[in-house]
Amino acid sequence: MNIMIGRNIHEIRKIKGLTLSELAERAKISKSYLSNIERNLNQNPSIHIIIKIAVVLNVDLKALIVTDINVETQQYLDSEWIDFINELKESGVEKEHFHEYKTLIEFINWKNQNSNEKKY
Known part of the structure; x- marks a missing residue:
């Protein structure tokens, strides 16, 4: 390695x-x-x-601290993120407004965590 x-x-x-x-x-x-x-x-x-x-x-x-073993995985993940960003751009999301979407994503994550906790 x-x-x-x-x-x-x-x-x-x-x-x-x-x-x-x-x-x-x-x-x-x-x-x-x-x-x-x-x-x-x-x-x-x-x-x-x-x-x-x-x-x-x-x-x-x-x-x-990326290793040779992780380079291929990292490149794959990077291409997934690039595809995701392109989809966001195509749907009309502008970089200047991303902080608003980030707030929404954080809320969804919070909601999912709380709903998972209630199941236990």
Whole structure:
């Protein structure tokens, strides 16, 4: 199992528009240490360091700890989400109004949880 933490950090950092120096400074780790992680020279960074990086990148910890085994599954899930987003767009949902739909989804989840609890 090849853990790709370094590659994931690098890709997400680029997507977020951060330089190596910016991420290192915000995460309060040395630039050289971060560089070694990204280049997989340090393949076993502590969970404390990974959490600090995830917080700065504003991503779930899982986004940084994807393995080769999970890559195919992740790509499949990503395509499902893309299909879902396209369906939303086709039905007239605009990105600017998604927060309203999120509130509705949260209510439905709450209602489902409460109805399941009453059954027991």
